[in-house]
Amino acid sequence: MTNGVEDCPDVCPSIGAATRESSFPRPLRLLVLAHTNRSAGARSVAVNLLRVLATKPEEVELTAVVPVGCDYEQIAGVLSPHAIWFDQKGSYMKRFLFDRIMLPTYVRSTKPDVIVSLGSIGMRDPGPAQVILVQDPHFVYPSAHYGRMTVLQHLRYFVQRRQVRHCLGRVATVYGQTQTMLKRASHTFRTGASTKLLPKAISSNVSSNLDDVSQPPEFAPFTSCFRLICLTRYYPHKNIERILQLFQRFKYKLKDVVVFITVAPDQHPGARRLLRRIDQCGLSERIINIGPVEQRRIPSLFRHCHALLLPTLMESFSAAYLEAMALNLPVLTSDLDFAREICGEGALYFDPWSPESMMKAIIEIRKNADLRNRLIEAAQIKLADTHNQSWEDIGSSLINDLHNLVCHKPTVRRDI
Numbered sequence: 001m002t003n004g005v006e007d008c009p010d011v012c013p014s015i016g017a018a019t020r021e022s023s024f025p026r027p028l029r030l031l032v033l034a035h036t037n038r039s040a041g042a043r044s045v046a047v048n049l050l051r052v053l054a055t056k057p058e059e060v061e062l063t064a065v066v067p068v069g070c071d072y073e074q075i076a077g078v079l080s081p082h083a084i085w086f087d088q089k090g091s092y093m094k095r096f097l098f099d100r101i102m103l104p105t106y107v108r109s110t111k112p113d114v115i116v117s118l119g120s121i122g123m124r125d126p127g128p129a130q131v132i133l134v135q136d137p138h139f140v141y142p143s144a145h146y147g148r149m150t151v152l153q154h155l156r157y158f159v160q161r162r163q164v165r166h167c168l169g170r171v172a173t174v175y176g177q178t179q180t181m182l183k184r185a186s187h188t189f190r191t192g193a194s195t196k197l198l199p200k201a202i203s204s205n206v207s208s209n210l211d212d213v214s215q216p217p218e219f220a221p222f223t224s225c226f227r228l229i230c231l232t233r234y235y236p237h238k239n240i241e242r243i244l245q246l247f248q249r250f251k252y253k254l255k256d257v258v259v260f261i262t263v264a265p266d267q268h269p270g271a272r273r274l275l276r277r278i279d280q281c282g283l284s285e286r287i288i289n290i291g292p293v294e295q296r297r298i299p300s301l302f303r304h305c306h307a308l309l310l311p312t313l314m315e316s317f318s319a320a321y322l323e324a325m326a327l328n329l330p331v332l333t334s335d336l337d338f339a340r341e342i343c344g345e346g347a348l349y350f351d352p353w354s355p356e357s358m359m360k361a362i363i364e365i366r367k368n369a370d371l372r373n374r375l376i377e378a379a380q381i382k383l384a385d386t387h388n389q390s391w392e393d394i395g396s397s398l399i400n401d402l403h404n405l406v407c408h409k410p411t412v413r414r415d416i
Helices: 040-054 072-079 092-110 151-170 179-189 217-222 241-250 269-280 295-303 319-326 337-346 355-367 369-385 391-408
Strands: 028-033 060-067 083-086 114-117 129-133 173-176 194-197 226-230 257-261 287-289 307-310 331-334 347-350
Touching: 028 040, 028 092, 028 391, 040 060, 040 072, 040 391, 060 072, 060 092, 114 391, 129 151, 129 391, 151 179, 173 179, 179 194, 179 337, 217 257, 226 355, 241 257, 241 269, 241 287, 241 355, 269 287, 295 319, 307 319, 307 355, 319 331, 319 337, 319 369, 331 337, 331 355, 337 347, 337 369, 347 355, 347 369, 355 369
Parallel strands: 028 060, 028 114, 060 083, 114 129, 129 173, 173 194, 226 257, 226 307, 257 287, 307 331, 331 347
Antiparallel strands: none
């Protein structure tokens, strides 16, 4: 099926990968679906990207579908009046009906040139050209990487994976935040759609506070300790339980080490279990929960820690890596493909399934100042060579891609 586009000129201008030689005859009409981007990492991508797209009215006529109560209110001013607010309130049936009934209605009323789905699952029968950012790693990693999940959660991802497979048959371009993610998506779904990178940059809420050197009050009792921070919400695949096992087994070898975590009990049933177990094991002075933190506080937190500790089992692209690298904080993380691609030589790796491996990495980085300096230097090189784009650059590149897509009127496969 060939997706036609209204008002596209008979002869479109030549569009390069980064620079358009001639402008489109009118702003490109975009419908951006971000109502499923509710988790921390996915939300950050959507918020930063929408902030850029919304400030380019001469290039983009934007309509965005965003969730209520997930911090998108911070960009309500720039999105208004072209925002459609979706309040799911925990009901998957409400989401199902919204996707099947309301979204097609919005497509007919807004007449977009391109639908951009930032939440991995796109529309089943979009009509216009559609591109998808596949960023939920559950869709491309085996279940061994999921962490402790219930049968119901496994079933949910099984169903959603089938939805992704179906939607990819209606997609012109599949975006991924890393080559690792694109390769895994291509292997998992065998899609014939073109693939492109849509990388990540440091959030504007973090970059605007990079000069903050104030000491976090939570750190005051621990100034004599070797301080690690695990900056993440609770998800089973974040593997935070392994930190508890680490201190249960090697409490005395790590006697001067503390780890700050940023978990709230209401984030997940597993979060409540984890926090309860930390207290029961008498480790609340070694694993210190400071609760969720605003992005603007990240520079202050990172500047007063000795290393970032992320034992995660799978990622699309954790912004914590970039933030640590930008703030000269050494990275300790899982020896897995996504981390190797993002951090390169700028991290010290360990087996995330082995508390002993994690312990040895912590001891090595604690006692070896030269190693910490080498990691920081390597991270700066990696930032300069690979992670050198801002959200403004990323947004502009996406607009160029979408102009190119519209002008070439792609044929979308239906046989996946």
